Amino acid sequence: MPELPEVEVVRRGIEPYLSGATLHNVEVHHERVARRFAGTADDLARQLEGQTVTTVERRGKYLWATLGEDTRSILFHLGMSGQILVDENHLPQRAHTRLHAQIGADTFLSFVDQRTFGYVTIDNLVPTVSTLDPTIVRFVPSLAAHIAPDLLEPAFDLEEVARTIRSRRVPIKTALLNQEIVSGIGNIYADEALWQARVHAARLASGLSYATIREILQAAQEVMQRALNVGGTSFDNLYVNAAGEPGYFARSLAAYGKAGTPCPRCQSLLERCVVGGRSHTYCPNCQKVPRRNR
DNA sequence: CCAGAGACCTGAAGGC
DNA sequence: TGCCTTCAGGTCTCTG
Numbered sequence: 182m183p184e185l186p187e188v189e190v191v192r193r194g195i196e197p198y199l200s201g202a203t204l205h206n207v208e209v210h211h212e213r214v215a216r217r218f219a220g221t222a223d224d225l226a227r228q229l230e231g232q233t234v235t236t237v238e239r240r241g242k243y244l245w246a247t248l249g250e251d252t253r254s255i256l257f258h259l260g261m262s263g264q265i266l267v268d269e270n271h272l273p274q275r276a277h278t279r280l281h282a283q284i285g286a287d288t289f290l291s292f293v294d295q296r297t298f299g300y301v302t303i304d305n306l307v308p309t310v311s312t313l314d315p316t317i318v319r320f321v322p323s324l325a326a327h328i329a330p331d332l333l334e335p336a337f338d339l340e341e342v343a344r345t346i347r348s349r350r351v352p353i354k355t356a357l358l359n360q361e362i363v364s365g366i367g368n369i370y371a372d373e374a375l376w377q378a379r380v381h382a383a384r385l386a387s388g389l390s391y392a393t394i395r396e397i398l399q400a401a402q403e404v405m406q407r408a409l410n411v412g413g414t415s416f417d418n419l420y421v422n423a424a425g426e427p428g429y430f431a432r433s434l435a436a437y438g439k440a441g442t443p444c445p446r447c448q449s450l451l452e453r454c455v456v457g458g459r460s461h462t463y464c465p466n467c468q469k470v471p472r473r474n475r
Numbered sequence: 476c477c478a479g480a481g482a483c484c485t486g487a488a489g490g491c
Numbered sequence: 492t493g494c495c496t497t498c499a500g501g502t503c504t505c506t507g
Contacts, residue, residue, distance in 0.1 A: 259500090
């Protein structure tokens with residue numbers, strides 16, 4: 182579910198509450214939420230107890246709170262249905278609450294996740310170096326060290342990413358969704374960027390020009406920035422910000438999930454197909470289906 | 476090394 | 492009113 186804009190909205194929402202906060206009365210309610218932790222859910226709760234957060238950071242769809250001496254972090258991944266909620270009213274715990282902690286006199290943090298594809302763990306921070314400039318070093322949790330910088334961070338190297346994409350004999354959409362090439366893009370913003378750049382998802386990455394690949398990446402940056410400005414994309418109550426409120430970008434989507442409705446550019450009816458195992462919505466007029474990929 | 480399929484979950488929506 | 496199938500914003504791991 183949540184892609185870069187949604188995770189960034191959550192990060193901005195929890196940062197004012199979590200920076201400088203100490204965790205107390207930590208409860209972890211489900212073994213699956215702790216599956217990336219070397220121990221049980223109870224062990225995780227015990228190790229989180231009394232930890233003090235320094236900063237709240239994000240790369241792509243991974244979100245973490247740095248701890249004390251800045252060598253460790255609490256890592257969150259929201260998966261398909263994860264939410265992080267801050268509650269200042271002593272509300273009863275919601276269904277699917279996987280982790281609950283007190284972070285202030287009357288303030289509580291909940292990790293809620295219906296489908297349990299998300300997780301929480303404690304993870305060491307390791308250095309990563311930007312291909313753009315070797316002096317740009319960023320410490321990220323070891324479980325996020327394999328992913329590339331995201332489209333909105335200073336370490337993002339447009340030319341290098343375009344070269345990597347062009348070296349892959351996979352559908353362009355598969356390359357965009359590969360977090361090891363560029364992180365933060367998910368199914369919504371991949372479809373939106375491809376629609377904006379007028380490229381069909383099944384076109385082979387290796388068959389596109391650098392100019393086209395740059396155009397797609399810039400479209401992804403632009404659409405994500407617009408989504409961020411309005412709080413992200415919500416279709417239902419599965420994506421909400423830290424206060425439990427939805428984002429408003431769904432009304433601005435051009436393609437994602439809109440098969441059968443007119444293309445906002447040419448009025449042809451949008452169609453749906455499957456590329457790389459994921460649903461793809463496209464305009465058959467603006468985004469020509471490849472006949473033969475080379 | 477790389478690409479593709481399957482696995483991991485819960486719940487909503489649509490067909491019969 | 493069910494019951495069954497399909498689908499959903501994402502990784503991760505195994506196979507060939």
